[in-house]
Amino acid sequence: MSKKITIEPVTRVEGHGKVTIHMDAQGNIQQSRLHIVEFRGFERFVQGRPYWEAPVLVQRLCGICPVSHHLAAAKALDVIVGAGTGDGLTPTGEKMRRLMHYGQFFQSHALHFFHLSAPDFLFGVDGDPATRNIIGIALTNPELAVQGVMMRKFGQEIIRATAGKKIHGTGAIPGGINKNLSIEERDEFLKGADPLNADKMVSWAEEALDFFKKYYFANKDFVDNFSYFPSNHLSLVRKDGALDIYHGVLRAVDADGKKILHDVDYQDYDKYIEEEVRSWSYMKFPYLKEFGKEKGWYRVGPLARLNTADFIPTPLAQKEFEAYKALTNGKPNNHCLHMHYARLIETLHAAEMIRELLNDPDLLGDDLVIKGEKQKEGVGLIEAPRGTLFHHYRINDNDQIEMANLIVSTTNNNEPMNKAVNHVAKSVMTGKEVITEGMMNAVEVAIRAYDPCLSCATHALGKMPLELTLVGPDDQILDRKRTH
């Protein structure tokens, strides 16, 4: 006799996901699957549209990470307008885009930490769900909650200043950018009243990191062993091996740190990466062709980026990076919950980069756009907060998009999220007849570590409870739990 447990949807994860856990008669976990209803219609939707519309159109994918899609599309179209593959823009064009991207990174990582993951650290994975959220933090640790809110706001204001507006920003255009930063905007971000200035953001990013480290060293066994499994890791890196979330070459390392994708040009990504379709999920499973479906899957995101990069090019984050790398003796870090540690190091790096860029006079320049010989095809790659994001377009003689292929970060993490769910299910559910809320949340903690954004999959926001169904061997429902 076997049983099937279904958790639907996954709370504190954007969009609609469902977890199914199969148990045998002895209560052993046989198989776990994360089903995601991914919406793939967008690639067809852009076909026939003028190519220059793409950076604005792609923001319609969702309202959660519009900047990442905006910049990835713009980078692909840089190639099409003959402006090169990301490092051929004018200094003002490239640095304004970078400022926009670091602003997005900063606010997205801050949201994840303060709103989605810190409640688990403060109140415990099996803590009272009524208070295990940012409202609970506001009541018990208001200073921390205010920091989270104001860090989000600072990042959003950077985006507004660089993209032009909150909805459907138009800052990045093929071949460059359509506005520079005014002196007033720059001075406001650099010298604005506390807390909304770059120095304060760097300081608060350090405090958030200290908060996590304090938790980590007090709960080292739990953090280290929660959903640990080896994997490959993939990301952009700068040509000299530095962490770079805007532009670089594509690198992958295996679980021991051996390079298995050697700093290749991402214009050729389809030579190295393939996507597998599985009957039980709408979301594809990417893998490195050379190593096949079984061994070629990889992780993307903060953990992967700090595993592929050789160093971080800002001093405070580099110091933290060195301490972080020492935990695994310089080898890749395969601990699922260290994703939060890596995310906070990146948050600090983003704050430092924002400050560094704001002090760069190139942001005030007037040379915004560059164009060259038009091409028919281009690939834009960017490290979105959740991981590597691919945009690939081909145009026809009428300047219309005739082919689009997008591989979003959450798709890149599909296999590792499934592995993570299986690992946690085995750990907390084996032999259990009753599924507690704490067990359900443990599964979600593993998924949330990847900060998946599934809103490309659905626009039916809210109104859906958390549901867990236990199904017997003959598909009869043995038990069902629902939370609201």
Next chain:
Amino acid sequence: MNQKPSILIFGYGNPGRQDDGLGAAFIERMEQWVENNAFQNITLDTNYQLNIEDAEQIAAFDHVCFVDASIEPIEQFSFTKVEPSDAKVEFTMHAVSPAFVLDLCQKLFSKTPETWLLHLKGYHWEFEEKLSEEAKTNLEAALEFFQQHLIKKMNN
């Protein structure tokens, strides 16, 4: 002379998803009306969704009205008062509800602006930057109601 209360009208939703753009369309239409009437005390804003930082923004106002599209079985629109609530957070945790924003505002900034939610009935939600005809009708009805409501409120 009494100082007029500060008012924030905040529309949210994705204009690239047909009727989900009702909130942003409402604000766009209000811009001209506010300008024509020279209402200095009214601030208009839009975004894809509400999030935790909006708690800080609404703390600066006496009155707040959120405007959103709705798939609920309402008539053309509904206008309801928002009470702060720390009730179970919605599953889409990259976005939060008006009640959640208000509750966070109260707890973090010790402010509780009088807050309302204007829901406009929507019907279609696919990738297209265009409101359906039914949604446009609802938008007009909601604008007429809301502008009258604001005028009455400011004259009281």
